[in-house]
Amino acid sequence: MPQITVDYSADLADDFDRPGFAKALHEATVEIAAAKPPACKTRFRRTEDVVVGPETEGHAHVHVHLALLSGRTDETKARLTEATLDLVRKYVKAAEGVVLHASAEVRDLDASYRKFEA
Template sequence: MPHLIVEYSANLSGFPEAQMLAELNQTVTASPEIPDEIELKSRCVAHASYAVGTQTTGRAFVHAQLRLLSGRSPEAKLDFSQRIVDVLRRLTPQPEGVLVQLSVEIVDMDRPSYIKTRL
């Protein structure tokens, strides 16, 4: 059920996608809110075309969006945000002279209309 999408600007060369996904999956599925680790689907997406403000250089971003079925408490959502940002802070490259913005967003998916099946 949960979907974790990590988007980042392509100027973060050496972005550790595999390590990022492995560590994010570990920390997110360690939450008591996730009953079964197999339910988490995660991916990284690099953006070659992006803008951060009005300057054309010296800026980068990493944005993580965790999509969960609706019904989680504000405290549970904050816990997820903190777990995710801690990993982002630790693993995101910090190129010299580049301001890197990190952000985390928790999104409620509509429980009645969400469909998931296994093949």
């Protein structure tokens, strides 16, 4: 915990400092949501095709899913969401003429969540 997944447009691959973003997001998650640094895990999933409305070109997206153990207030989740979007603005630079659609969501992990380390 937390489990962080970042979906991003393939067109952003060269314009998205993913390691820098993950490190900064982990720091924000520790500060805002009281997570433990070694517990923060981020994976990135490259999305090959993005369609926005009728458009197949000229758009890129980043969506960040943050899943935390339950117990955080809605205010804490909202602060973390806003901090996440601020970090997207800092670490993603879409090409000129490309509209970047960015979103983030913080949710509680299901009660069935379990993990192990080997």
